[in-house]
Amino acid sequence: MPVEKAEFRRALGHFAAGVTVVTTKLATGDIAGITVTAFSSLSLEPPLVLICIDRRARIHDRLEKGGNFAVNMLEESQELLSRRFASSEPDPFREIGYHEGSTGAPLLQDALATVECRIVDALPGGDHTIFIGEVEGSTVREGKPLLYFRGGYGQVS
Numbered sequence: 001m002p003v004e005k006a007e008f009r010r011a012l013g014h015f016a017a018g019v020t021v022v023t024t025k026l027a028t029g030d031i032a033g034i035t036v037t038a039f040s041s042l043s044l045e046p047p048l049v050l051i052c053i054d055r056r057a058r059i060h061d062r063l064e065k066g067g068n069f070a071v072n073m074l075e076e077s078q079e080l081l082s083r084r085f086a087s088s089e090p091d092p093f094r095e096i097g098y099h100e101g102s103t104g105a106p107l108l109q110d111a112l113a114t115v116e117c118r119i120v121d122a123l124p125g126g127d128h129t130i131f132i133g134e135v136e137g138s139t140v141r142e143g144k145p146l147l148y149f150r151g152g153y154g155q156v157s
């Protein structure tokens with residue numbers, strides 16, 4: 001028998017996660033982004049990462065169509081970006097510094113690290129889809145990560 005939803009959420013909320021904004025670019029030139037903590041490294045050879053995206057999220061079908069994504073690992077001062085990309089705002093990129101990487105997916109200014117990926121597989125996972133990306137490029141900079149823990153934002157002290 002599956003665990004109660006509230007109990008499940010409470011337990012999972014105790015896993016301290018780094019916060020990312022996943023972005024993508026479509027063939028039409030449109031860009032999209034979403035706040036994601038369900039991100040993980042998957043394989044070293046070949047270099048693979050995975051993200052889990054709610055099938056109801058606006059970006060879901062765009063990821064399938066675009067075939068690319070970038071993971072922007074947020075720096076501790078970027079809580080507002082996390083909130084913005086988790087909201088229903090029509091244009092979360094408004095007045096935000098970014099440039100398009102080699103896949104076209106936006107790389108956010110001042111992100112702690114980024115990885116740029118081509119989608120090589122998409123697997124069903126309950127009400128989410130697991131998108132697997134082969135990493136084509138990455139960046140890192142000095143700084144500390146933004147964390148999410150027990151329903152709130154936190155920092156490494």
Ligand SMILES: Cc1cc2nc3c(=O)[nH]c(=O)nc-3n(C[C@H](O)[C@H](O)[C@H](O)COP(=O)(O)O)c2cc1C
Pocket residue numbers: 019034035036037038039052053054056057058059082085086087088148
């Ligand atoms: C800290 C945080 C982490 C989140 N992690 C995920 C995630 O891993 N996968 C996901 O599909 N949604 C995640 N969400 C929810 C989405 O960001 C949010 O539902 C989405 O932006 C709604 O997009 P839409 O209005 O375009 O459908 C997270 C939200 C927050 C605040």
